[in-house]
Amino acid sequence: MARSLRARNSVTNYAALLDIGDEDDAARPGPSKLPGDDDPGSDFAPGGDAPSDAEQDESLEMKLISDLSTPAPSHRPKGKGKTKTPKEPLAADLAAFERPSHRQMYTLPQPSVNHRHKAVPIFRHSSSTERLTRAPRLFGENATVSTNAYTSSQPVTERLNRALGYNVAAGPLWELIEDRGWFKEGDWAVDHPGTEASRRPRVYSDVPIYAQWSTLTATQAAPYLPTELTPDDGIPKDSSVTCDFGPFDQQQTVTLRPFETLHMSRLFPSSKSYVFNAGAPVWALDWCPIYAKDRSTFSFQQFLAVAPLPSTSHSPDVGARTNRPAPACIQLWALGPAKPGPEDDDTGSLRCQLVLCIDTGSALDLKWCPLPSHDASGTSTTSLKRLGLLAGTFEDGSVSIWSIPHPNDVQREDHGKPAYVHLGEPAIRLEIEGTSCWSLDWGNSEVIAVGCTNGAVAVYDIADALRSGQPVHDLLPSHYQYVHQSGVRAVSWVRAPPASSSGEFRTDVDPTVIASGGHDGTECLWDIRDPGANVMNRTRDVIPSMPWSPYAGGPVTIDHENAVKAYSISPSMMGRGHLLLEPAGPVWSASASEYHPQLAVGSADGSCIIANMLRSSRRGGMVPFFQHRLFQLDYSRTDGRLRMLDHLRPGETPDRANMAQRAVRARVAAAPPPSGTGAWPSNIAVTRVAWGSGSIAAAPLLASATASGLCRIDWLEGRWLRDRVPYGGIEGIRLEGGRSMDVDDEEESD
Structure with missing residues (x-):
């Protein structure tokens, strides 16, 4: 009996679908791709208010998507005949298939260039x-x-x-x-x-958290302070920074020694900004939250923790643990009123009140407990009062959580200079065998997430350990998952309550979703109740920062070519990015606030840029999409002097549409991108930015740090279009x- 063969199924012929099967171009190599979205602000489904001038383009692109999703015929076309389709529009659209690179990967099909980004709330509450x-x-x-x-x-x-x-x-x-x-x-x-x-109550106010403090003299604290060594003989030298400040044609040269400040009102009469010298490059800073009802007892002061490196030449070795003791410091700067009593025109005063001397090496990341954790104003205690709980990742590979003393209770030799306090054993020290802790974020006052250099993310429940009143060094993580293939550079909690089986939001439990970015170029979302993480986006770059923004409805992260994008985690919007701004250099840090939609970004080119995440992304709107360059830092290799430029004119985000889309939309050619260099001195990078937190009144505050040691605090105000x-x-x-x-x-x- 003859053996019968199974009928062979036909293979999808994409060339026939796209009408490119003639002899001239039948051998075109490469995989088929759906047209990418080259309008960075058009990542969501088209609304009913889309511009009428793009309806024809939208129907054309929808037809192309529909054709690509239709199964191919079971036979090939005979001869050299072609499917009769419109020639001119298709030729313009085919250019999208020949793009050499894609700005966004893992994206969902984008049938229209007129999608509008609209922030979607993650959960609704009627209070x-x-x-x-x-x-x-x-x-x-x-x-x-x-x-x-x-x-x-x-x-x-x-x-x-x-x-x-x-x-x-x-x-x-x-x-x-x-x-x-x-x-x-x-x-x-x-x-x-x-x-x-x-909404933000005081926590741990009645709990005696373990603390080991001892005051030091200036001589005893000297090994912990940043020190600059001469390259020839290694002798310590002054860590002063010389920089030009003021209007472009009227700049003044100012030399700032460590712990010295400059009020920018000396150069700009209306300015409310401060510049100070931390003594070395700063890799971490964060604002301390104060309970709403206790701000008057704190004299309305705002406290900023700043962590400089030991010297300008010091470079942290990621993944390699430093043996303890490794002297380093954390500076506590206080911004308070210059005069007693509330006055509307008080521009305030800034000075370093406290230097915390530690033996864990320099801090790679610092985060205060997001809820006020200081002692109540009327609390009687035999030791120093607590200002708050400060957590950080350090060069010894650990996460350490300290109880920080209040600066006003520390004795000092000179009231015009900072006090020095040595921090002994932390209240909690977290170490993971075989890896180092690199990044962290608080979910609330009881849980933290830690990103490790081996690609894992660990979750710790620290509430019981803090309440024990004893140092805890053997705490195990409640969750541990390999999320990335290399070091986790950025981690942040999605602070939204989980939903019950009935669909109701559980506002009395911990958050469960973590957003993370690593050196493998992936941006992931991990629900700790799920055994695996989900890749939200992939890019050929390092992800240095990934802040969570309740105003954007998701994390803000980095994409190709230094693009900064906001991604919504709403199920209907998952994976769709919205371009916010494009700095000229690689991004070091980004900060989003829980009080407003302004996004601050620090770049390697020395610029600190701010953009509005909720500006409408529709083309042709009346509101310009501004990028506000807060300041620009430059360096002269000739005389070794820095220059800081202020009051720069804002610019618009350029239109990155390709030539094919311009031809289809009959648009004029976009303006060429600004010219510049791809290499910058290492000491001008803006390494960290942080919006004021924990208070409605402090929401306009923005702190930024640079690799030169110069740090800055700005008070920024908004303005309505046409007032x-x-x-x-x-x-x-x-x-x-x-x-x-x-x-x-x-x-x-x-």
Whole structure:
């Protein structure tokens, strides 16, 4: 009996689908690709208000996507005949298949170039919140009223998203500052007024956390301070920094010694900025949160922790542990009123109040407990009062959590100079065998996530260890998962409550989702209840920072060619990135706030750039998509002097559409990208940026650090487009007092 063979199925012929099967171009190599999205702001499904001039392009691209998803015929076309399809539009679209590179990978199909990015709230809660009734006062009490929160209703959500996009300045709009952070320790009852004190309560105030402090003299503390050595004989030299400040044609040369400050109002009368010298490159800094009801007892001071390296020439060896003791320091800078009593025109004063001497090596990352953890004002104690809980990753490969003393309680030799305190054993030291801890983030006051140099992410529950009152050095992680193939450079919690089986949000439990980025170029989301992580995006670059933004609805991360993008983690938007800005150099750090949508980015080219994440991405809108360059740091190799430029004109994000899309859309050619160099001196990089946290009044504060040792604190304010508030005012935006939705502006139609 003859053997019968199984019928062979036909192979999909993509050349026939695309009408490129003639003799001239039938041998075109390479895999077939769907057209990429070259409009960086068009990553979401088209809305009903898409511009009418692009409807023809949209239908053309939808037809192409539909054709690609249709099964191929079971036979090849005979002869040299071609499928009759429109020639000219298809030729323009085929250029997208020949692009040499893609800016975004793992993206979902993007059928239209007119998609609009709209921030989607991760969870909805109908409780009230607070808003300011006047411009915030950093050194005084602020008046607030109860108002409808961002997620109180869908109309309020839409109006707030639109109104926040009308900010054309670098700082936040004080009228719309709102605390969108979530912590399980807060009161989330529906009938609760949602005050700042209830959303961010004081934690561990009645718990004696282990602390080992001892004061040092300036001579004893000298080995812990940054020291610059001469290259020839290795003799310590002065760590002073010489820099030119002021207007471009009227700059003044200023030399700052370590711990010295410069108030920029000396050069710009209206400036509220400070510059200070930390003595060496700074890799970590963070703001300390203060309980809302205790700010007056702290004299309305704001505290900033700054961690410099031992010297300018020091380079941390990632993954290699430094043997203890390894002298290093953490500086505590205090920004407070210059005069006693609240005054609106008080520009404040800045000085280093405390130097913490440690033996764990330099800090690679620093994070205060996100909730106030200081002692209550009326607490009686025999030892120094606690300012807060400070966690960090250090060169010895550990995560150490210290109880930090209040600077005002530390005795000092000279009140004009900082006090020196040696920190002994930390309250908690976390070490993992075979790897080093590199990055960390607090989920709340009880759980932390740690990124390791071997690609793993560990989760620790530290509440019981802190309450024990004894040093804990053998705590095991509750979760440990290999997420990346190399070191985890950035890790952040998605601070959103998990949902129960019935769909209700559990605001009384810990968060479960972690966003991380590593040296393998992947950006991942890991639900600790899931045995595996999900790759959100992949890029051929290092991911140095990945902050979580409740305003953008997801993490902010780095993509190809130094692009900074926001990714939504909403199920309907998963994997779709929205381009925010493109610095000229590699990104070192990015910071997003829980109080406003302004994003700050520090770059290797010496620039600190700020952009609004909620500016509408639709082409042709009336609001320009500004990139505000807060300052630019340059270096002269000839005389070894730095130059800091301020008050620079903002620029717009360039249109990166390719030539094929311009031909289809009949657009004029985009302006060429700005010219520049691809190499910069290492000492001008802006290594770290951090927005003010823990307070509505401190939301406009921005701290930044550079590789030269110069650090900066800025007070930034927002501005409405044309100085006009949409929807008839703040009450109309938030629909307060039963306001109807009949208020309409010409801005709403844009």
